[in-house]
Amino acid sequence: MQQETAYEGKDISGIIRISIDKDTKVSTLTIETNGKWALYSGSSVDNIDFSTPIAKHPEPEGQGYNRITLSSLSRRYYQLITDEGKATVAERHLPMAGGYNFRDLGGIKTKDGRFVRWGKIFRSDDLHKLTENDLNYLASIPLKSIVDFRGEEEQKFAPDKLPVSVVNEFKLPIDPGNVISLMGLTDLDSTQMDSIMMRMNILFVTDKDFIGYYKEFFKLLQQEKNLPLLFHCSAGKDRTGMGAALILYALGVDEQTIMEDYLASNVYLSDKYAKEIAMNPNLKSVLSVKKEFLQAGLDQIKTTHGSVEKFLETTLEVDIPAFRKQFLY
Incomplete structure (x- = not known):
């Protein structure tokens, strides 16, 4: 896996919210930005896969409000990358x-x-x-x-x-x-x-x-x-x-x-x-x-x-x- 810094540039951690259903463990991620973004995931912060994003902004431009639903019974960590910065997040x-x-x-x-x-x-x-x-x-x-x-x-x-x-x-x-x-x-x-x-x-x-x-x-x-x-x-x-x-x-x-x-x-x-x-x-x-x-x-x-x-x-x-x-x- 490619290693990336956990945080870089402007603090963008506030533009992403994560909620997980306590029974099904289904995650809902909400990203609020009009700019371009890409989201990567891994089983640990040191194991995030940067080869392919699990989600990214709609082409050609971001839409301001983006919701992603993911199903995983295991703990996941995410890195959000925008033109302004990087932030590692989890619930x-x-x-x-x-x-x-x-x-x-x-x-x-x-x-x-x-x-x-x-x-x-x-x-x-x-x-x-x-x-x-x-x-x-x-x-x-x-x-x-x-x-x-x-x-x-x-x-x-x-x-x-x-x-x-x-x-x-x-x-x-x-x-x-x-x-x-x-x-x-x-x-x-x-x-x-x-x-x-x-x-x-x-x-x-x-x-x-x-x-x-x-x-x-x-x-x-x-x-x-x-x-x-x-x-x-x-x-x-x-x-x-x-x-x-x-x-x-x-x-x-x-x-x-x-x-x-x-x-x-x-x-x-x-x-x-x-x-x-x-x-x-x-x-x-x-x-x-x-x-x-x-x-x-x-x-x-x-x-x-x-x-x-x-x-x-x-x-x-x-x-x-x-x-x-x-x-x-």
Whole structure:
């Protein structure tokens, strides 16, 4: 395969949108441009076939709005090439019939104009109800390592289903059970629940054991043999949300973008917890995320360490330049 740069020229990543049906895995790609374009595809970013485009602008001119439907049960990556630039893209929200909050961290833009590598780091909620098609899709990545932040009881209640490609499973139980449990919370009002969620996020970055697990997590990420790697908890929003935020901070992503990525869990988890919230609206704070939750943890880091980057370097022992070289285009 001919090797091409992942991104070049003007940032054109915003002119292409991808959606994938979670059951059939059929992809719909929409390209909005009046200019000429060509779209190439591959099973990985390093394996895109540039010999023949899978689609291109209608001759003689582009039509402004172009829709392409593709069927594939495996993970695909695309490079869009126009007269203005090149962009490598994929669907960030993975199409899981048995999961909700599955995401590729790839494609997120950093403050210095670079992009997070696709297909290296994934985040999710629990893997307990994945279908056979889901597992085959994850195996096509191919997913190599799983990091499970859930506590022992959570793991027993909803054991992971793993794709055949997984060779490493790491248990790093960040279990704030003494701070939060659905049992006994039903009598609390939303303000009290918000306070509990903020306390929990502070605990993630102050508890000695939890810090140790996040430190181990970053060690695993920095070993190429463990990649591609997926990390998860039960909902993929709190422990996983903090983990994702720390990764993006280490890669030089601005805090607003980090917060937008964190809050996206509310969109992806809306169906998962709809019944519980309908039965008890006061549980919404526990089963969703708010900016204030993550901000409480980040502010605690800044108060204690001066900056999130300093916390990453001195406490979690992340080699930030090497980390960026590893995970950025």
